[in-house]
Amino acid sequence: MTAIPLTLHRDRFDAGRVRALRRGDHLLVMDRVSGRWVTVDAPTGQLLPLVASAPHRLPEQVRGPVGELRALLLERGIGVLGSERRFEQLNTVILKLTNACNYACSYCYDYETFERAVVLSRDTAVSALTQALDLAERDLWVILHGGEPMLVWQLVEELVTTGRLLAAERGKRVRFAGQSNLSRLNDDIVEFSLRHGIAWGVSIDGGPDLHDHFRVDHQGRGTYVHFARALERYPSFVRGCGVMSTITAANQGRLSELARHFRDLGMASWDWSLFQPIGRGRDQQATFALDPEVLVTAWGELFDAVEAGEFDGFPVLPVKKYLDNFIAGPGGNMCMRPECGAGRDLLSISSDGSVEACDCIDPTGPLAGLGSVGEGLSAARDSEVAARIRSRDLSGTECAKCIWYGVCGGTCLAHAPALDAVWPEACAVALCAFDRISYSLANSPRLLDYQRSLG
Numbered sequence: 532m533t534a535i536p537l538t539l540h541r542d543r544f545d546a547g548r549v550r551a552l553r554r555g556d557h558l559l560v561m562d563r564v565s566g567r568w569v570t571v572d573a574p575t576g577q578l579l580p581l582v583a584s585a586p587h588r589l590p591e592q593v594r595g596p597v598g599e600l601r602a603l604l605l606e607r608g609i610g611v612l613g614s615e616r617r618f619e620q621l622n623t624v625i626l627k628l629t630n631a632c633n634y635a636c637s638y639c640y641d642y643e644t645f646e647r648a649v650v651l652s653r654d655t656a657v658s659a660l661t662q663a664l665d666l667a668e669r670d671l672w673v674i675l676h677g678g679e680p681m682l683v684w685q686l687v688e689e690l691v692t693t694g695r696l697l698a699a700e701r702g703k704r705v706r707f708a709g710q711s712n713l714s715r716l717n718d719d720i721v722e723f724s725l726r727h728g729i730a731w732g733v734s735i736d737g738g739p740d741l742h743d744h745f746r747v748d749h750q751g752r753g754t755y756v757h758f759a760r761a762l763e764r765y766p767s768f769v770r771g772c773g774v775m776s777t778i779t780a781a782n783q784g785r786l787s788e789l790a791r792h793f794r795d796l797g798m799a800s801w802d803w804s805l806f807q808p809i810g811r812g813r814d815q816q817a818t819f820a821l822d823p824e825v826l827v828t829a830w831g832e833l834f835d836a837v838e839a840g841e842f843d844g845f846p847v848l849p850v851k852k853y854l855d856n857f858i859a860g861p862g863g864n865m866c867m868r869p870e871c872g873a874g875r876d877l878l879s880i881s882s883d884g885s886v887e888a889c890d891c892i893d894p895t896g897p898l899a900g901l902g903s904v905g906e907g908l909s910a911a912r913d914s915e916v917a918a919r920i921r922s923r924d925l926s927g928t929e930c931a932k933c934i935w936y937g938v939c940g941g942t943c944l945a946h947a948p949a950l951d952a953v954w955p956e957a958c959a960v961a962l963c964a965f966d967r968i969s970y971s972l973a974n975s976p977r978l979l980d981y982q983r984s985l986g
């Protein structure tokens with residue numbers, strides 16, 4: 532181990548952000564801000580309280596081992612001020628192509644009674660793409676969203692084609708993904724999507740009984756049948772899509788069943804979106820609202836099944852995203868880090884051309900309205916509301932002491948009851964997830980085997 536002279540780092544080392552947690556025979560030592568960690572054996576862990584002391588104040592016999600432990604922490608960036616990654620450059624833009632939809636899911640957040648059906652104008656969309664590409668350092672992800680984006684397919688084709696040209700002119704890379712109900716899938720959509728590598732996700736809430744509970748059309752009829760038809764007609768294309776299930780009171784206790792259903796259908800992956808009481812979901816909150824106890828119990832069962840190898844080869848994202856973030860450290864997932872993407876590396880363009888920090892933000896709430904595409908994406912990011920969102924401060928919450936803060940991020944600000952508060956249901960899941968994952972990794976190779984099985 533290379534010893535790093537402490538003198539070089541003394542003013543950068545902050546023992547106050549280092550936390551330790553017993554994990555069987557090992558001790559997890561974690562920087563609660565940067566999310567960096569290491570496991571050490573129990574005798575080494577006993578020296579932790581001494582790492583911040585100046586060497587000449589330590590008894591001679593522990594000076595060497597304490598120095599080695601301190602060197603290990605410094606080498607891993609644990610407790611080192613400034614070791615956390617920062618994300619300042621725009622890299623993702625959500626385009627809400629229309630707020631119209633051929634479904635009327637009873638929880639849909641993307642519906643407000645005061646809104647009329649509008650389609651994002653081609654000029655506004657191209658202007659947003661151009662500005663986003665200018666702001667992006669090298670890579671830009673464009674998420675095609677709605678409403679139902681496949682209802683305006685011509686616009687999708689135009690934007691993908693134009694986006695590629697604009698990116699090439701700037702020596703940058705643009706990639707497209709989208710979220711859809713897939714009810715309008717046809718030969719043209721499949722062919723164009725495959726040719727341009729558009730990564731589609733499909734929203735299905737479980738088998739027909741669960742799905743048809745809330746995902747209904749404007750006549751109240753269940754819509755699983757349209758997914759089943761798409762799967763039958765375009766099996767390999769549909770199986771290439773990741774599934775997203777909205778988790779409500781109706782399916783929160785049946786997570787393992789959902790994961791098995793989509794694995795057995797041969798889908799690419801399964802993810803979840805936890806119910807948020809906005810849009811149509813605002814009206815019947817009691818029907819949809821999650822119960823943290825039921826949710827955490829179901830998550831624990833799912834975790835047990837993943838750990839036991841039942842889902843090897845199949846990405847169960849409600850487990851995998853916590854696992855990946857814990858192992859690789861915060862960064863890749865813009866929703867699981869202390870400074871989330873909203874108004875920072877992410878902007879969302881609504882179908883009327885207004886700009887939001889994230890599409891999850893309540894359009895009727897105080898965090899809405901950064902400006903418009905016409906006024907500019909730069910101005911939107913520089914707006915007071917965006918600055919307020921970026922200044923989220925969780926020091927008055929339980930996150931201020933939590934060992935998992937660096938890898939959790941304090942939950943989604945748009946789902947929390949207030950900007951500087953925490954979303955309780957997601958906090959309950961995160962506490963359970965990081966506890967189970969860190970314990971498992973310290974004592975068994977199973978989760979690493981699972982990660983490897985996904986390629």
Ligand SMILES: C[S@@+](CC[C@H](N)C(=O)[O-])C[C@H]1O[C@@H](n2cnc3c(N)ncnc32)[C@H](O)[C@@H]1O
Nearest residue numbers: 638639640678679710711734777804806807812
């Ligand atoms: C608003 S939809 C737009 C794209 C497309 N129409 C679809 O359903 O996939 C995007 C995703 O948000 C989910 N969603 C809708 N309302 C929600 C809510 N109130 N809370 C959490 N997720 C919700 C949907 O199920 C879907 O997976």
Ligand code: SF4
Nearest residue numbers: 632634635636639678
């Ligand atoms: S969740 Fe998607 S499919 Fe359902 S009503 Fe909302 S926009 Fe339409």
Ligand code: SF4
Nearest residue numbers: 930933936939941958
């Ligand atoms: S939201 Fe919960 S799990 Fe996450 S950092 Fe805060 S207290 Fe910890």
Ligand code: SF4
Nearest residue numbers: 866871872873889943
């Ligand atoms: S507001 Fe929520 S959904 Fe949006 S980037 Fe932040 S954490 Fe993610």
